[in-house]
Amino acid sequence: MDKDMDGRFERLEKGIDNMVNALVKNNPSDKVAEDLLAAEAELSRGLKLLETHQNNYARIQQLRQETSLLDTQIKDIASSLWNMRKELKAIPTTTKPPDGSKHEFTTAELLAYARRISRNTLPPPGVTNGVDLSTSQPSTQPPDPEDSFRLQTQPSQTQTPNTSINLSFNGTVSTPGPISAPTPNMTTNNNDTQHTTTQLPPSQPPTKATAEARLPLHLKPAVDATHDATFLPWPSEAHIRQGGLAAIQRLVDAGIDPRGYDPAEEERKRKAEEQAKKEAEERARQERDAAERRMREERERMARERERARQMEGAGAGGGGGAERRDSVAIGGGAARKPKQFTFLGGDDDDDDEEDED
Amino acid sequence: MESGPMSVDSAVLDPPAVPEGGANEPKHGGYSRFELELEFVQSLANPQYLNYLAARKFLTNPAFIAYLDYLQYWTRPPYLKYLTYPTATLKMLEILQQEKFRQDIISPDLAQAMIMEGMKTAVEWHREG
Numbered sequence: 149m150d151k152d153m154d155g156r157f158e159r160l161e162k163g164i165d166n167m168v169n170a171l172v173k174n175n176p177s178d179k180v181a182e183d184l185l186a187a188e189a190e191l192s193r194g195l196k197l198l199e200t201h202q203n204n205y206a207r208i209q210q211l212r213q214e215t216s217l218l219d220t221q222i223k224d225i226a227s228s229l230w231n232m233r234k235e236l237k238a239i240p241t242t243t244k245p246p247d248g249s250k251h252e253f254t255t256a257e258l259l260a261y262a263r264r265i266s267r268n269t270l271p272p273p274g275v276t277n278g279v280d281l282s283t284s285q286p287s288t289q290p291p292d293p294e295d296s297f298r299l300q301t302q303p304s305q306t307q308t309p310n311t312s313i314n315l316s317f318n319g320t321v322s323t324p325g326p327i328s329a330p331t332p333n334m335t336t337n338n339n340d341t342q343h344t345t346t347q348l349p350p351s352q353p354p355t356k357a358t359a360e361a362r363l364p365l366h367l368k369p370a371v372d373a374t375h376d377a378t379f380l381p382w383p384s385e386a387h388i389r390q391g392g393l394a395a396i397q398r399l400v401d402a403g404i405d406p407r408g409y410d411p412a413e414e415e416r417k418r419k420a421e422e423q424a425k426k427e428a429e430e431r432a433r434q435e436r437d438a439a440e441r442r443m444r445e446e447r448e449r450m451a452r453e454r455e456r457a458r459q460m461e462g463a464g465a466g467g468g469g470g471a472e473r474r475d476s477v478a479i480g481g482g483a484a485r486k487p488k489q490f491t492f493l494g495g496d497d498d499d500d501d502e503e504d505e506d
Numbered sequence: 507m508e509s510g511p512m513s514v515d516s517a518v519l520d521p522p523a524v525p526e527g528g529a530n531e532p533k534h535g536g537y538s539r540f541e542l543e544l545e546f547v548q549s550l551a552n553p554q555y556l557n558y559l560a561a562r563k564f565l566t567n568p569a570f571i572a573y574l575d576y577l578q579y580w581t582r583p584p585y586l587k588y589l590t591y592p593t594a595t596l597k598m599l600e601i602l603q604q605e606k607f608r609q610d611i612i613s614p615d616l617a618q619a620m621i622m623e624g625m626k627t628a629v630e631w632h633r634e635g
């Protein structure tokens with residue numbers, strides 16, 4: 149740009165020089181004047197161009213400034229982003245829990261299992277396995293009347309969390325189970341006993357208590373069902389002896405291969421056979437009975453016919469035969485108090501004999 | 507169990523199938539393998555029984571030791587939930603894998619101590635919670 153401008157200035161100066169020379173020589177010419185004019189016009193154009201150039205340059209400077217400003221901004225943002233990312237990465241993340249249920253079982257299943265194992269994990273009320281629980285029992289709760297009552301009447305029965313005197317009396321201790329279950333029961337029973345002791349003659353628990361209180365000390369264990377009872381958190385020897393493995397051992401001892409042998413199945417088979425045998429016997433008996441009955445009926449019929457024939461005969465012959473018949477009837481009846489038809493049979497036999505004798 | 511009860515060469519068995527009411531399983535004296543192994547693994551929780559087994563030299567038999575290892579499937583679902591004496595059974599199954607315990611339990615004193623400790627813990631554990 150500077151060179152361009154220098155050239156224009158030179159041209160103008162040259163034009164001016166030429167003009168001055170021409171004027172000095174007093175020989176002005178149009179051409180020189182026109183050249184000067186053209187040079188001047190050229191210069192002013194150049195100046196305008198220079199102005200534009202300067203403007204543009206200023207604009208460029210401004211834009212550069214803006215750019216650098218924005219650049220620093222970007223850098224700031226980038227660095228803050230980087231910092232932020234670093235911070236985010238530094239945060240300890242928890243692993244995302246797997247989709248669906250967290251556990252492989254439902255609450256209901258869990259509760260059912262807890263209920264099932266409760267009788268094997270918690271001793272029944274009153275069973276202490278010889279451990280003295282009363283000494284270290286936390287006494288945060290104020291002792292209520294029921295408590296002192298229990299401690300007085302049952303010195304050997306120390307309190308466990310879900311011990312309920314009423315439960316132990318009723319003997320329904322099969323499921324010590326969820327603590328929440330017996331609690332409401334216990335409270336209602338407490339109310340009951342309080343009511344009855346104030347208003348009515350003592351109902352069941354108090355009478356029992358007085359009976360126990362009257363017993364001499366050495367006899368108390370005898371009426372305490374939980375005395376000497378132990379609780380084992382594993383299958384007892386008796387359990388093991390009643391189990392399937394023991395049953396198999398018995399089979400082996402008896403010389404039976406337990407593989408594929410099912411006592412229940414065998415028992416069923418045996419029963420079925422017995423049943424079949426019984427039925428066969430029953431059928432045979434019925435048939436025999438029927439045959440006997442037929443025979444008896446036949447004989448009766450024959451006896452009746454003979455009787456009739458003899459009566460007709462006797463009516464013709466006289467009273468001798470009648471006395472004989474009475475005798476025979478008496479013998480037959482007195483012999484074994486048989487049913488009537490046997491009487492006839494006996495008479496019949498006698499008659500036959502007599503007839504034979506006759 | 508199926509191939510030679512007490513030989514080391516017994517084939518490694520898969521755990522028995524969980525009962526689903528199917529009655530087509532082979533029975534041993536009227537019991538399925540699942541029932542018998544469940545009963546046995548829980549019987550192992552009884553120190554007295556272990557002492558009995560130790561006295562009859564079962565606990566030094568390599569086949570029996572392999573069987574004890576096999577029985578560890580009871581520590582995993584879906585078998586776990588069938589244990590009705592879970593605490594003692596799982597602990598006993600765990601320590602039975604150690605050779606030292608298998609040797610020591612032959613002592614009646616240890617068995618008795620374990621029984622006393624077990625009974626004491628059984629009545630005391632729920633007071634702390």
